[in-house]
Amino acid sequence: MGLSDIAEGVAVTTSQRERGVASVDRTAASLAERLAEYADDLPCGAEAAADLAEAYAAGGSVGDAANEVGLAPTTTAKCLHRLGFEGLTPFSPLQRDVLEDWLDAELSRADALALTDASEREFALAAYVATHDRLSGAAEAVESTLSPGEDAMVAKRDALDATLPESG
Numbered sequence: 001m002g003l004s005d006i007a008e009g010v011a012v013t014t015s016q017r018e019r020g021v022a023s024v025d026r027t028a029a030s031l032a033e034r035l036a037e038y039a040d041d042l043p044c045g046a047e048a049a050a051d052l053a054e055a056y057a058a059g060g061s062v063g064d065a066a067n068e069v070g071l072a073p074t075t076t077a078k079c080l081h082r083l084g085f086e087g088l089t090p091f092s093p094l095q096r097d098v099l100e101d102w103l104d105a106e107l108s109r110a111d112a113l114a115l116t117d118a119s120e121r122e123f124a125l126a127a128y129v130a131t132h133d134r135l136s137g138a139a140e141a142v143e144s145t146l147s148p149g150e151d152a153m154v155a156k157r158d159a160l161d162a163t164l165p166e167s168g
Helices: 003-007 031-041 046-057 062-069 073-082 093-103 109-116 120-131 136-146 150-163
Strands: none
Touching: 031 046, 031 136, 046 062, 046 073, 046 136, 062 073, 073 120, 093 109, 093 120, 109 120
8 A cells, every 4th residue: 555545535624824934134244243242252253153153054063063164172062052052062961960960069070070971071061051051142143144044945835835746
């Protein structure tokens, strides 16, 4: 039995409500120019931060983005975290609990390091991520600059429409 046999007789009986597309603030300024006001709070310059965000958003790893820009992977992860990218801590939830105990002065650093079984570099990065929030304005600049524009969304919709059978 094929997919066409399974789908035979299936009909749409209601229509989906059109909710529109969320608007995106696209300004004429480049990402580096938009990040310039946050440069003092970033672990690298605004130009490097923009390049990192673009490289990482294009599907590269933290290491790939670091190599492309010429920064250390730890600095890259810190910068991407401040720019609003998620999931950059090297710690599991249990390790983050131990880190929180250390940050709350319930454990010594040596004990926390031993309990997490992390390297010095991993521990330092996890502590940075835990103690530094994302920069909301910078994250919004990255999101609005790197999100697909209307032309890209229309192209994706047209490509999807081309794969659907004609309804009649």
